[in-house]
Amino acid sequence: xxxxxxxxxxxxxxxxxxxxxxxxxxxxxxxxxxxxxxxxxxxxxxxxxxxxxxxxxxxxxxxxxxxxxxxxxxxxxxxxxxxxxxxxxxxxxxxxxxxxxxxxxxxxxxxxxxxxxxxxxxxxxxxxxxxxxxxxxxxxxxxxxxxxxxxxxxx
Ligand code: ZN
Numbered sequence: 001x002x003x004x005x006x007x008x009x010x011x012x013x014x015x016x017x018x019x020x021x022x023x024x025x026x027x028x029x030x031x032x033x034x035x036x037x038x039x040x041x042x043x044x045x046x047x048x049x050x051x052x053x054x055x056x057x058x059x060x061x062x063x064x065x066x067x068x069x070x071x072x073x074x075x076x077x078x079x080x081x082x083x084x085x086x087x088x089x090x091x092x093x094x095x096x097x098x099x100x101x102x103x104x105x106x107x108x109x110x111x112x113x114x115x116x117x118x119x120x121x122x123x124x125x126x127x128x129x130x131x132x133x134x135x136x137x138x139x140x141x142x143x144x145x146x147x148x149x150x151x152x153x154x155x
Pocket of ligand 1: 042
């Protein structure tokens with residue numbers, strides 16, 4: 001941790017904002033979803049390729065403020081290769097750290113995500129930071145629903 005958390009927060013956010021990771025479009029897409037945050041004008045498009053229960057590859061294209069773009073870029077770095085269960089756990093942690101609530105990150109590599117705690121100081125930006133996460137979770141839940149329907153109809 002840097003001695004000055006504000007400085008670290010700014011540096012990491014700006015780095016992800018200037019060169020967001022994971023913007024490449026996927027050749028094979030199992031599910032995609034779009035989300036927007038009208039209060040700020042942020043928009044995101046997420047593509048996911050799933051193998052079994054693993055998010056094998058994903059693409060995050062976010063256009064908007066620095067926090068929304070940076071959060072989407074961090075999401076890409078942390079989520080790629082994770083199981084759907086872990087993705088949901090990490091999304092809950094992100095929500096908690098944005099809101100200043102307690103969370104248990106045992107066994108979870110949060111990457112740069114812990115700097116998002118700095119967003120607590122700017123409550124109007126919490127929705128910006130959550131946009132990519134909410135959009136991704138919606139996409140994964142739709143995959144799980146489709147699988148359930150399949151299970152019921154093939155029983
Ligand atoms: Zn925003």
